Structure formats: structure tokens, C-alpha cells
Amino acid sequence: MTRLGRWVGKHLMITLGLLVLLYMYIPNFIVALMSFNDASQSRNLYQFQGFTWDNWLNPCDPLGMCESLRVSISIGLAATLVSTIIGTLAAFALVRHRFEGRSTMNLVLFLPMATPEIVMGSSLLALFVAAGFGGQLGFWTILIAHIMFCISFVVVTVRSRLGGLDSNLEKAAMDLYADEWQTFWRITFPLVFPGILAAALLAFSLSFDDFIITNFTSGQTVTFPMFVWGAAQRGVPMQVNVIGTLMFLVALGAVIGGEVMSRRRARGRVRAAS
Amino acid sequence: MSPAEQAHGDLKLSGLHKRYPNGFTAVKSLDLVIPQGSFFALLGPSGCGKTTTLRMVAGLETPTAGTIEIGANDITHEKPYKRPVNTVFQNYALFPHLTIAENVEFGPKRRGVKDTRSQVKEILELTELTEQAAKKPAQLSGGQQQRVALARALINRPEVLLLDEPLGALDLKLRRAMQMELKRIQEEVGLTFVHVTHDQEEAMTMADTVAVMNEGRIEQLGTPYDLYTNPRTTFVANFLGRSNLVKGTVLGREGSGDDEVVKVDMHGTVVSIKAGRVHTDSSEGWIGIRPEKVLIQPAGTPVDAPGGYFAGAVVTEASYMGTSTEYRLRMPWGQELICFEQNTGRRGGLVPVGTQVDVSWRPEFAFLLDSSQDAEAGLEED
Amino acid sequence: MASLQRVFGKNAAYLLIGPAAIWLALFFLFPMLSLLTTSLSDPAGNPITGYDLTWRIQNYLEALGDYWPYLLRSLLYAGIATVLCLVLGYVLAYAIAFKAGRWKTVMLVLVIAPFFTSFLVRTLSWKLILADNGWLVETLKALWILPEDGRLLATPIAVVAGLTYNFLPFMILPLYTSLEKIDPKLNEAAADLYASPFQRFAKVIWPLSLPGVVGGTLLTFIPATGDYINAELLGSPNTQMVGNKIQALFTTASDYPHASALSVILMVMIVAMVLYYVRKAGTEDLL
Numbered sequence: 001m002t003r004l005g006r007w008v009g010k011h012l013m014i015t016l017g018l019l020v021l022l023y024m025y026i027p028n029f030i031v032a033l034m035s036f037n038d039a040s041q042s043r044n045l046y047q048f049q050g051f052t053w054d055n056w057l058n059p060c061d062p063l064g065m066c067e068s069l070r071v072s073i074s075i076g077l078a079a080t081l082v083s084t085i086i087g088t089l090a091a092f093a094l095v096r097h098r099f100e101g102r103s104t105m106n107l108v109l110f111l112p113m114a115t116p117e118i119v120m121g122s123s124l125l126a127l128f129v130a131a132g133f134g135g136q137l138g139f140w141t142i143l144i145a146h147i148m149f150c151i152s153f154v155v156v157t158v159r160s161r162l163g164g165l166d167s168n169l170e171k172a173a174m175d176l177y178a179d180e181w182q183t184f185w186r187i188t189f190p191l192v193f194p195g196i197l198a199a200a201l202l203a204f205s206l207s208f209d210d211f212i213i214t215n216f217t218s219g220q221t222v223t224f225p226m227f228v229w230g231a232a233q234r235g236v237p238m239q240v241n242v243i244g245t246l247m248f249l250v251a252l253g254a255v256i257g258g259e260v261m262s263r264r265r266a267r268g269r270v271r272a273a274s
Numbered sequence: 275m276s277p278a279e280q281a282h283g284d285l286k287l288s289g290l291h292k293r294y295p296n297g298f299t300a301v302k303s304l305d306l307v308i309p310q311g312s313f314f315a316l317l318g319p320s321g322c323g324k325t326t327t328l329r330m331v332a333g334l335e336t337p338t339a340g341t342i343e344i345g346a347n348d349i350t351h352e353k354p355y356k357r358p359v360n361t362v363f364q365n366y367a368l369f370p371h372l373t374i375a376e377n378v379e380f381g382p383k384r385r386g387v388k389d390t391r392s393q394v395k396e397i398l399e400l401t402e403l404t405e406q407a408a409k410k411p412a413q414l415s416g417g418q419q420q421r422v423a424l425a426r427a428l429i430n431r432p433e434v435l436l437l438d439e440p441l442g443a444l445d446l447k448l449r450r451a452m453q454m455e456l457k458r459i460q461e462e463v464g465l466t467f468v469h470v471t472h473d474q475e476e477a478m479t480m481a482d483t484v485a486v487m488n489e490g491r492i493e494q495l496g497t498p499y500d501l502y503t504n505p506r507t508t509f510v511a512n513f514l515g516r517s518n519l520v521k522g523t524v525l526g527r528e529g530s531g532d533d534e535v536v537k538v539d540m541h542g543t544v545v546s547i548k549a550g551r552v553h554t555d556s557s558e559g560w561i562g563i564r565p566e567k568v569l570i571q572p573a574g575t576p577v578d579a580p581g582g583y584f585a586g587a588v589v590t591e592a593s594y595m596g597t598s599t600e601y602r603l604r605m606p607w608g609q610e611l612i613c614f615e616q617n618t619g620r621r622g623g624l625v626p627v628g629t630q631v632d633v634s635w636r637p638e639f640a641f642l643l644d645s646s647q648d649a650e651a652g653l654e655e656d
Numbered sequence: 657m658a659s660l661q662r663v664f665g666k667n668a669a670y671l672l673i674g675p676a677a678i679w680l681a682l683f684f685l686f687p688m689l690s691l692l693t694t695s696l697s698d699p700a701g702n703p704i705t706g707y708d709l710t711w712r713i714q715n716y717l718e719a720l721g722d723y724w725p726y727l728l729r730s731l732l733y734a735g736i737a738t739v740l741c742l743v744l745g746y747v748l749a750y751a752i753a754f755k756a757g758r759w760k761t762v763m764l765v766l767v768i769a770p771f772f773t774s775f776l777v778r779t780l781s782w783k784l785i786l787a788d789n790g791w792l793v794e795t796l797k798a799l800w801i802l803p804e805d806g807r808l809l810a811t812p813i814a815v816v817a818g819l820t821y822n823f824l825p826f827m828i829l830p831l832y833t834s835l836e837k838i839d840p841k842l843n844e845a846a847a848d849l850y851a852s853p854f855q856r857f858a859k860v861i862w863p864l865s866l867p868g869v870v871g872g873t874l875l876t877f878i879p880a881t882g883d884y885i886n887a888e889l890l891g892s893p894n895t896q897m898v899g900n901k902i903q904a905l906f907t908t909a910s911d912y913p914h915a916s917a918l919s920v921i922l923m924v925m926i927v928a929m930v931l932y933y934v935r936k937a938g939t940e941d942l943l
Contacts, residue, residue, distance in 0.1 A: 017751025020744045021766060024824060028770045030781035090676035097669035105673055108680050114874070116882020116926065118899045122906055122919045123687035126694040129703050129912065148683040151676050171334050172367035174354040176381035176426065186380075190371050209774055211885065212899075216906065228776040232889060236780055244777040251772030255765050 028248060035241035055238040059246075062237035068227035069243065072208050075139065075223065079146035079207040084200045086147070087154025088192075094155070095162045112152045120149065121216035128217065137219030145217045146210060150203040157202060161195025205251075283345025284310050285331070285434050285466060290340035292326050292490075300326040302490035303340065308434075308468060308483075313460050315469045315481035319513065319652070323490040324470045328436050331468065332361045344433050355384070360427035361436040365443060366419050368411035374398075374422050375407040381430040393429055400459065401425040417448045424456070428463060437469045441476065453480055474514050478502070486510050488652070502564075506553045508643050511562050513652035518568065518611045519560040521645065536642060541607045543584055546637045554644035567639040568613040570601065573630040583634035587611075592624050599624055603633060695916035703910055715917040723901050723918055727925070730897040733812065733887075734880035737819035738827075741876045742869065744820070745827035749868070750861075753835035754843075767828055779818055779889050786814050786890065810892035818886035823879060827872040834868025835861070870937045878926055898922055 008015070038052035060066035090109070094102065112120065124145050128134060133141065169191070173183040211225040218226060228240055285308040292301040301323040308314045316324040329335040331342055333354035341350045349357050360381070369377050378397060379390040387393070398404045401421040411419055420440060427435055440456070441449045457480050460467045471477050477484045478498035485495040486509070494501055494510045502514055511517035522538040527549065529535055534549035540561055547561065573585065584605065591602035594617075601613040611633065615621075625631065695715055697707035720727075752763045770778070785792055786808040796802035808814050838861065846856045862869075884899025898918065905915035 011755075013747065014751045014755040017748045017755065017763075020748040020751075020824075021763070023744070024767070024770055024821070026785065027778040027781040027821070028773055030784055031773055031777055034781065034784070086675040086679060089672040093669045093672035097672070099669035099673070105677060108677070108685065112680070112684055114878055114926075114930065116878055116899075116922060118882040118884065118902050119691070119919045119923045120684070120687070122902055122915060123691035124683065125906060126912060126916055127683075127687035127690035130690050130694065130706060132706070134703050134706075144683055148679060151679060155676065166365070166367060168363050168365065168367035169369060171332075171354070172361070172363055173369070173380070175332055175334070175359075175361045176430070177355045177384035178380070179353075179355055179384075182384060187369060205772065209771075211776055212882075215903070225774055225776050228774060228780070232776070232780055240777055240780075244773040248769065248773040252765075252769050255769065259761060259765065 028245075031241045031244045031248075034238060035245045037238050037241070039238050055242050059239050059242050062231070062239050064222060065224075065227055065231075065237065065239060065243075068222045068224045071139070071221060072224040075143055075146060076204045076208040078143055079150055080200050080204040082143075083147045083150035083154050083203050084196060087151045087199060087203075088158050088196055090151070091155045091158035091162055095159055109152050109155050112149050113156075117149075117210075117212040121145070121213040124148075124213065125216040135219075137217055138221040141217040141219070142214050142221060142223065145213050146207040149210075149213065150206055153202050153206060154199040157199035158192065158195045161198075162192050165191055283433075284308060285468070286341075286343040287327070287331070288341045288343070290327065290330060290342065291338045292323070292330060292335065293338045300490055301330070301337075304490075304492065306485065306492065306495075308466060310433075310466055311464050312483060313457070313467045313469065313481050315471060315477035315484045316487055317471055317474060317477040317484050317514075318487035319472055322487040324472075324487045325438060327487075328361070328438055328468065328470050331434065332359055332436055333357050334361075358433040359436060360430050360432040360434075361438060362420075362423045362427050362440045364438045364440070366411075366423040368419060368422055368426070370411055373408055373410055374403060374414070377411065377422055378426050378429055380426065385430070397425045397429045400428070400462070416444050417452060420444060420452060421455075424459070428459070428465075431463075432465065434466045434468060437467060439471055440469070441471075441473075449476070456480060478514075486513060488513075503639075504551050504641055505562065506643070507651070508560060508562075508647040508649055509652035511641075511643065511652070512650070516565055516612060517562045518565060519562050519643070519649045520605075520609060520611070522559055522561040522642070524554075524557050524559060524642075535637070538642060541584075541605070545640060547640045547642045548638055551641040554642055556645055558645040560643040560645055560647070560649060562641045562643055563635050563639060565600070565612040566598075566614040566616075567635045568603075568611060569634050570603065570613055570615070570625065570631040571634075572625065573632055583632045585632050587631050587633045589625050589627050589629045589631055592627055594624060601625065603631065605633070691916045691919055694912050695920050697913045697916075699911055699913040701912075703912060707913055712913065715913045716921065719914050719917040719921060722914075723898065726896060726898040726901045727921065729895070730881050730899070730922075731925075733816050733819060733895075733897060734877050734883075736816050737823065737880050738873050738877045740816070740820040741824050741827040742873060745824055745831050745872060746865075746869075749828050749831035749835050752832055753838070754840060764832070767825055771825060775822060776885065776889075779822065779885060782814070782818055782821065782890055783809060786817070809890060810895070812891070812895050814890040815887050815895045815897075818890045819880045819883060822883070822886060823876040826875040826879070830871035830875060831865065831868040834865045834871075838864045866937065870934065874930060874933075878930070881926060882922065 033048065035055055036051050036053070037048050038050035038054065090105075093099070094106065124141070125137075128137060128141055165188070169187055170183050173187045174180075178186060209225060210223075211229060214223050214226060215229070222230070224243070228236065231237060231240065287304050287306040290301055290304040290306075291299075293299045304323075304327060316327060318324045326335060330337050333349070333352060333356075337350060341348055343349065344358060349359075369380065372380070375394055375398070379394050382390045382393060394407075395404070398407055401424055403418065403421055403425060406414055406418060406422075411422065414422065420443075423440070437456075441452050444452060453476060456467075456469075469477070469481060478501075481498065483495065484498055484501055486493045486501065488509050494506045501510060505511040505514065505517070508517075508519060511519065520540055522540040522545070525537040525539055525544065527534060527536055528546075532550075535546040536549060536552045538545050538547060538559065538561055545561060552559075570587070570589075586606040587603045589601055590604050590610065591600075593600045596617070598617055599615050601615065603611045603613055605611055613633070693709050694707055696709060696711050696713070697715075698710045698712055699707070699715065701707035748767070752760060752767070756763050784790065787793065788807050788809060793802060793806075793808055796808075797804060797806065802808075808817075842860055842864070843856055846860045851859060881897075882899050884897055884903055887895055887897045887900050902915050902918050902922070905911045905918065909915075
């Protein structure tokens with residue numbers, strides 16, 4: 001066998017894995033590319049016509065797009081805040097307490113994750129209509145729906161962090177003269193906080209990106225995904241790709257920044273261990 | 275006034291009982307006095323109730339019945355953070371998000387001590403951690419983490435320091451070093467240390483007094499020397515070191531005072547056991563002898579011990595271990611006994627397997643245990 | 657927690673769980689009930705005035721009779737997409753868990769990162785990739801894989817490709833979590849005991865990764881079955897899934913009773929399949 005053959009044999013899985021990863025990035029490349037597309041000359045919006053900075057310089061040109069972005073961000077923030085608080089409390093109850101109805105609650109929390117969005121969306125619409133709110137769909141009904149489907153994900157995320165917490169740490173704090181509140185705020189909360197933060201990020205991205213449930217509960221209100229959906233019927237403005245690329249870069253930057261910081265902290269650890 | 279000054283004196287457990295909601299009784303009406311300033315070890319296999327006892331003293335577990343007192347103060351129902359007691363947890367339970375210095379000053383800060391700097395400096399010096407003060411627990415080695423756990427508890431100058439298998443996570447070499455270290459620190463600070471462990475060697479090298487626990491009860495309490503040389507139950511005889519236990523029939527008593535002996539018939543040979551080492555009233559008993567007290571000599575050569583000997587034993591196995599050799603001997607009545615022999619070189623080699631040997635021991639080393647007890651109690655299952 | 661319990665007394669658990677329980681009862685369970693009653697109501701009403709509950713079972717029969725091809729198509733597309741996700745996802749999850757070395761975290765981040773770009777925007781970009789005059793179609797035609805008048809967009813292939821792409825991370829993450837827990841030494845031990853690479857995978861790695869396989873396939877299959885975005889954006893009227901129909905019945909047709917009946921049928925179907933599958937896979941503790 002040749003050296004190349006051996007190399008491929010040894011690295012087959014990682015090569016295939018990287019190919020899959022590449023496949024996952026194709027749309028992102030296209031989106032980034034199209035954000036520089038000069039679409040002013042042609043109506044065929046699914047072809048690259050020419051390079052321009054215009055889309056990046058005037059991101060709010062398309063009518064209603066930035067307004068829809070603002071709506072999505074406010075709903076996302078509000079849904080994140082409420083669902084994170086409610087979900088974190090529930091996670092504490094489930095991990096730290098044995099109470100009647102606990103297993104029922106576990107099931108109820110699991111169900112929204114196992115239900116197709118179309119069923120949840122349509123059932124909410126059915127409820128709002130049956131309750132006579134059919135004419136008042138909008139910001140508040142979207143928010144209610146988003147909080148609902150975010151809660152389960154928050155609970156799952158916080159619960160796993162809390163479950164991994166060594167309960168001896170709290171006992172040690174009590175042994176060292178910290179009362180219940182001090183133990184909670186000085187030991188439990190700081191240690192669970194990364195889990196809460198991760199849950200909040202997840203909730204925000206779920207809410208921000210949701211289309212199906214939002215579509216059923218939005219009435220006349222337009223969120224960013226709904227704007228994209230509506231635009232897709234006529235021809236998507238290239239600025240949508242600018243927003244898509246921007247979101248990707250911001251998120252990636254945040255993740256890399258966090259990783260670099262934790263690596264820096266870990267470096268001393270490695271030195272001490274060796 | 276700090277909690278440490280509220281109560282002074284011996285730690286006294288009276289009728290301490292713990293039954294869990296699932297019906298398991300971990301500790302059964304325990305009575306125990308641990309003198310102030312002593313290094314006390316609770317020794318037993320896992321599940322014997324030693325850790326539950328410790329946790330009740332720490333306030334992390336509520337007793338079903340009984341009281342816990344330090345000096346004249348009843349602390350049975352005191353919250354953990356109001357007791358003059360601190361714990362070194364099994365896996366240290368160091369706060370991962372705080373530095374070593376912050377971990378150590380956690381206790382004093384909670385008790386409202388304004389300036390903890392000199393205290394922290396002093397305790398970090400005592401435990402040789404000064405250079406690690408600004409690091410996080412995850413950056414330290416196992417031995418260093420262990421010392422942080424110790425420093426974090428000691429800085430509070432508790433009346434009683436509880437150590438829950440504190441060396442369990444360390445490797446053998448570090449463990450030996452830390453045993454010495456702990457002993458040194460205890461002597462230096464003069465606090466009462468209550469040390470829970472399942473390692474009999476650790477308990478014996480460190481503690482002044484050892485209590486052997488089994489199934490929620492204390493089997494025997496005493497100095498390591500007493501426990502080893504004169505065990506009172508088969509459990510202690512087997513759990514602390516090893517023992518040969520041979521069935522015997524009690525014939526009667528002879529002599530009086532210190533010289534009083536009990537004569538026991540052991541498969542046709544009469545052996546004498548000192549009255550102070552007899553722990554049964556029945557007509558049968560287990561005659562116990564430690565393996566290193568068993569002497570052997572190839573048949574036909576004189577045995578170096580007073581009194582009689584048993585002839586007709588055969589060496590079935592010989593394991594050479596450097597400083598000593600472990601022989602297995604098949605006795606004429608079929609039982610196998612163990613014999614540890616120091617490799618003094620006197621014999622000029624090992625006794626080959628299959629050799630006929632005479633077996634003997636000095637009568638003052640034997641002990642007699644109750645025949646109703648299980649001869650296998652306390653043997654480690656492996 | 658135990659200490660909070662002392663502060664709030666015995667009811668602490670209910671105070672903590674209360675908000676979540678109430679919210680989910682009001683806006684998840686209650687709507688489900690509402691969906692059920694709507695599905696049994698007289699279709700003669702309209703969304704503004706509401707529908708009368710007449711226990712009209714026919715809604716179900718009519719929905720099933722009229723829309724069974726959509727249901728079947730949904731199950732088929734979602735099933736194929738799930739299998740494709742499993743193959744692709746397993747390769748990547750395996751590579752990250754066992755072969756990535758110190759790049760593990762980086763690769764995990766890279767798996768999640770694309771999803772910060774709005775998924776509608778990404779799905780639309782597939783329109784460009786699969787376009788009739790795009791390079792992919794041209795290349796496939798040049799290689800004689802696709803006939804001269806062949807196309808990808810507006811075909812079932814495009815819909816399945818879109819579904820596969822969109823739900824791949826839901827497969828990768830549970831698979832990775834399972835694979836990551838497997839001690840690589842087990843693989844070495846199997847090799848030491850004369851197992852060929854294929855046997856090592858079939859007898860050691862695969863069985864140990866089953867919880868991830870079950871979790872991943874559920875997380876992929878369930879949303880894929882209910883999805884209508886890929887079918888709408890990448891498909892044609894001939895590739896519509898049940899989601900498209902439900903959505904159309906609710907919005908354009910305003911036929912809530914039949915739409916609700918179809919939703920309930922979809923939900924029941926999925927629950928039945930999931931329960932059967934989970935029992936078959938022997939991981940009931942997953943629920």
C-alpha cells in the first residue's frame with residue numbers, strides 16, 4: 001500500500017467527518033456570498049450577478065425588514081427573560097425536591113419537545129380563537145407561545161448542570177458557617193450560573209429563529225423569520241443575507257471569545273498539573 | 275462570641291440512633307465519649323455506620339434518637355453552621371469557583387471576622403500552601419487539595435475536626451506522607467480529631483484510640499495495640515490484621531490472679547489461654563492466634579516454644595514476600611492455618627511445599643472468642 | 657434545595673415548579689384540549705365567531721380520506737431524511753468524539769455555529785444551490801447522472817435534502833453525547849480480542865451508542881414529520897407534506913375543524929410510532 005493509502009486509511013473517519021461539516025457550511029457560504037450580490041440589475045434573485053457593498057452599507061433599505069428584526073429581538077429578549085426564570089425555578093424543584101406530581105411534571109416538560117411545532121402552533125391558534133382572542137393576535141400571543149416552548153429547553157439545560165453539582169459543596173458551606181441564603185448565593189448560584197446562561201442563549205436563539213409557531217400566533221405582527229418568509233414569495237432582498245451573515249459572525253465571535261477566555265484560565269491549570 | 279467558644283470539652287454521643295426512611299438502620303444506639311484533644315479513629319467496612327455517625331456530629335444528618343454533646347452543650351439539633359465542628363470532606367468539596375485563599379477564608383468571613391489576612395497567612399503556612407493562595411482548586415494536585423480542605427476547616431479552630439476518609443483519594447505513597455502530616459498538625463493545634471476510615475493501617479498508625487464499628491455498633495474500642503493483640507470478637511480479629519481461628523472445647527480454669535488460665539481442648543491437644551484474653555462463657559470457643567505468632571519447624575527438629583506442639587501439619591503453599599514468607603499449613607484435622615515467618619535467614623531458605631512440620635505458639639499470644647460468632651466475620655470479600 | 661426548603665417550608669417545591677406548571681398547563685395542555693374540541697366541532701363556523709362542538713367524528717374520516725397522501729409523504733420524506741441524518745451525523749459525531757483530539761471543542765462549536773444564521777435564510781440558499789441553471793445541476797448533467805431535462809429544485813430530492821440539512825445537528829449532538837462516554841480503550845480491548853474493525857463497530861461502538869441513536873432519530877424524525885418549510889420553499893405542489901396542508905387549512909381555507917383533526921392525527925401517529933420505536937429499542941427510561 002502506498003503512503004497516501006495508509007494516510008487515508010488512518011484518517012478516513014476524520015476526513016469524512018470534515019466533509020459532513022463542510023456540507024453543513026455550504027448554505028452559510030452561499031448566504032455570505034449573496035450578501036455581496038448586486039441584485040439591482042436583475043430580477044433573478046437566486047443567481048450571483050455582481051459584487052457590491054451596497055447591501056452591507058444600507059442594510060435597512062428593504063421596507064419593514066429592520067422593523068421585523070426589532071420585533072424579533074424584543075420578543076426574543078422578553079421570552080428569554082421569562083422562560084429562563086420560570087425554567088430555572090422548575091429545574092431547582094425537580095433536582096432538589098421529591099414532591100407529589102414530580103414524574104407528571106417531568107412528562108409535561110418533555111412533551112413540548114416531542115410535539116411537532118405545527119401541532120403546537122395550530123393548537124395555540126385553536127385556543128386563542130376559541131377564547132375569543134382571534135382578532136388580537138400579535139406581539140403578546142407570540143411572546144406567550146415562545147415562552148411556552150422555551151421553558152422545556154431551559155429546564156433540561158439547567159437541570160443537567162444542577163444535577164452535576166456536588167451536593168457536598170453546599171454541605172461544606174453550611175459546615176463552614178454559611179446559612180441557607182449565604183450558601184445559595186455564594187456557592188449554589190455561582191456554580192449553576194453557566195448552565196443558566198447557556199439556557200438563556202438557547203432560549204433566545206429558539207425564539208429568534210422560530211417561524212412555524214409564530215406564524216400561527218402572529219396576526220399582523222411581522223417577526224424577522226416571517227419577513228423572510230413573506231419576501232421569499234416575491235424575491236428575497238439581499239440585505240436578508242447581510243443580517244444572516246452578521247448573526248453568524250456575532251454568534252461565532254461570542255463563542256470563540258468565551259472559549260479563548262476559558263482556555264486562558266485553563267492554561268495555568270495544565271501547568272500546575274504537569 | 276464565636277461558636278468555637280460556646281462549647282468546650284469532650285465529645286459525647288449518648289444513645290445515638292439513625293434509622294433512614296427506607297427502614298435501614300445505620301447506627302444503633304451508639305454511646306461514645308471522645309476526650310478533648312485526642313486523635314480518635316472510627317474504623318469499619320463500608321456501610322458500618324461510621325460516616326453516618328460523623329455526619330450526625332457535623333449536623334448534616336438528623337439522629338432518630340439520642341444526643342450529641344460537646345462539653346456541657348447539647349448540639350443534637352443545632353444547624354451545621356452553628357456547631358463548633360468542621361469537616362474535611364471525603365472528596366474535599368473545595369469550592370471550584372473560589373481561589374485557595376477564598377476557600378480558606380470562607381468560614382471566618384461567614385462568622386463575621388473582619389480581617390482574616392493574618393489568620394489565612396498563618397494557616398496556609400502551617401499547611402505549606404502559601405504559594406498556591408491565588409490558584410483555583412482545579413489547578414492543584416490531589417495532595418495539595420487535601421491540605422486546602424484541612425486548612426479550610428482548621429482555620430476555624432473547631433472544638434472537633436471531623437475527617438471523612440480524608441486520604442482515600444490519594445495514592446499509597448502520598449497517603450503515608452499525609453498520615454504523618456496530619457498527625458503532626460493534630461499535635462501542633464491540639465484539637466480533637468475524629469477520623470473515619472476503612473483502612474485499618476491508617477487508623478492504627480494515626481489514632482490514639484480506635485473504635486471498630488460494624489453494622490451500626492461499636493465492636494471494640496481501645497488503643498491500636500490492645501485491639502490488635504487482644505481482639506474481643508471474630509470481626510475485630512479478622513478486620514484488624516488476620517487471624518487463625520480454631521474450634522476448641524473449654525475444659526476449665528486454673529490458677530488465679532494474673533496467672534489464671536483457661537484450658538481448652540483443641541483437636542486433642544490442651545492449650546492454655548490467659549483469663550484476660552478469654553471473651554466467652556460458653557463451653558466452646560474460637561481459639562485465635564495471629565499468623566506471625568505461629569511458629570513452624572520441620573518434623574523431628576525441636577520447636578522454639580514452651581509447652582506442647584501439634585505434629586502432623588503439612589506445608590501446602592509458600593509465598594515468598596521479601597521481608598517475610600506466608601505459609602499455608604494443613605493441620606491434621608483438615609483445617610488450613612496461616613503462618614507469617616520473618617525471613618531472618620535462620621533457616622537458610624524456605625520450607626518446601628509438602629514438608630511435614632510441627633506447629634506451635636507461645637500461649638500468652640492466643641485468645642479465645644465466642645463460638646456463636648461467625649469465624650469469617652470481617653474478612654474482606656474479594 | 658434542602659436549605660431553601662427550610663426557608664419556604666414544605667411547599668417550596670410547589671412554589672418553584674408552580675410558574676412552569678401553570679404556563680405549560682395554560683399554553684400547552686389547554687391548547688391541546690382546545691385542538692381536540694375544535695377537531696370535533698362543526699366546520700360550518702368561522703374563526704371569528706368560533707365553532708360549535710358537535711362531536712363530529714366525520715372530521716377525522718374526512719381529513720384522513722382527503723389528506724392521507726400528505727401524511728404518507730410526510731412519513732416517507734421524514735423517514736428517509738432521518739436515515740440520511742443518522743449516517744452523516746454518525747460519521748461526524750464519531751470523528752469528533754474519537755478522532756478530533758484537541759480540536760474537539762472547536763469542531764463542536766462549528767457544528768452549532770451555522771445555526772445562528774436564521775434557518776429560513778439558510779434554507780432559501782438551497783434554492784440557489786439546487787437551481788435549474790446552478791453549477792450542481794450542470795455538473796450532474798455533464799456527468800450523465802441527471803438527464804438533460806432533469807432538475808433538482810421542486811423534486812422530492814430537494815425536499816429530503818433540505819430536511820436532512822436542517823435537522824442534522826439534532827442528530828449529531830445526542831450521538832456525540834453517547835459516543836463521547838465510550839472509553840476508547842473498549843475499542844482497543846475488542847481489537848485485542850480478535851475483532852475486525854467492522855466487528856468492533858458492530859459489537860462494541862454501535863450498541864453502546866444506542867441511546868444517542870434513539871435520541872437523535874426522535875429529535876430528527878419528529879420535527880421533520882411536522883415540517884412544511886422545506887416542502888414549501890424547495891418542493892412543488894406534488895411534494896407537499898402534511899404540515900403544508902394543516903397550515904393551508906388553518907390560514908387560507910379557514911377550515912379549523914378539519915385542520916385540527918389532521919393535527920391530532922399527526923400527533924397521535926407520531927406518539928404511537930415513538931412509543932413503539934422506544935420500546936423496540938429498549939430505552940424506555942428516555943421518556
